[in-house]
Amino acid sequence: MVNFASIVASLALATAVSATLSPTDPGPTTVWSPGKQYPILWIDDNVAPLVTAAWKKMTIDFMTGDNLNQVQLTTVATGVDASKVSSYTWTCPTVSPPSQIYFFRFSAGDGTNFAWTTRFTITGIDGVSTVPPPNTTQPDGQKIGWGIGAISNSVAPSGSVASSATASGSVAVASSTAASSAPASGPTPANATSGSAANAIDSASTPNTIPTVAVKPNSAGRVAIGVSSFVCAVVLAMLMV
Template identity: 40%
Template structure:
């Protein structure tokens, strides 16, 4: 009997190590959204992500720049939240240089990213990224973007029964996505090592934590692929452990 108890404890510990975080799936390369229009974000659910934040970023892989907070306090196990729609803000420049970062609570070491996508003008116009290669030479176009009106940053507002995310930029319409009640905590995002995140001085957020933080030199969305591969290997090893303990229990 004690063998089965040991097995249950080990499997629970392994599941905690695995993390079971969400996996961003959209937007992807080539996706384009006009400012002032609905922008769609999608992810695969993760049971252990109960309070995550989505942030809009730009910049290189070694120096990501915070643009605005999309939403926070989201429950990663709630399948009804994906796809998630919000109103893309007016930005400068309109280009394929933007991407989303997902962070669960303060666990910045396990943040996830989408690939870069285009935010175009309300009429659909956009320019090519300013840089064709990353600082390390990788052929990944990038550029630095910001809200076109820094005094009107996107914020996330909590009420007693809903979460609303709204975008209010000069000359652009506002819209909201409503969902089930959860806690709200706006935080900025950070990663390992020395690369820094730069937050425009005029950006308004609802948490002082959204200031000077650091990111690892990492291509957006690359960690998601590595995480999926690691989860497959983890499941294989978990099966081996189960079989081994079952053999011990029966002998």
């Protein structure tokens, strides 16, 4: 019997490409405190397709979860022209638990180019207290801490594109309608991650859980995939055998 997840994982690894957008901050040693504003930074890694070509309507999402089942807590911003700006300032929300289980996902809007920050730490409302990630091992066996966090309503996240950059068009600052609690079922979040691509499709995902195909935060500061349409065709062909 054909193992669907294994096929997709192999094909995704074989067709992975650079995201061209390389997140630089927050990183694995970054610590944020609720209510304070912090920059989210990125650069062009100069690998085709360049940021100037593919990242003119970028979306930034605030994430948690493990590497194979990432959970979107809220959308930070949409319509960011990453070809003209290289940072976005966001007010850190109050989260539970305060731990190193949060990260940002960047999507170019074309369905094929993504990038991730590493997992970073958000403290408690006192700006000091933290707890270790609830889990120490990823579902695929990697010794990488993770957990599923949630945003509370104590601090309403807000953000803006850096005023020093010149941007064309508008940037939508997403409202902070984040889940007040973690999904009732499903995997728990991750902290630091490795650079290899991972892949899985979880048919029993909860509403806020996003099954991922060869995507995960990377300890080097970025992860990228480009799964082209021919991959889907190959997968379907193999399943019909």
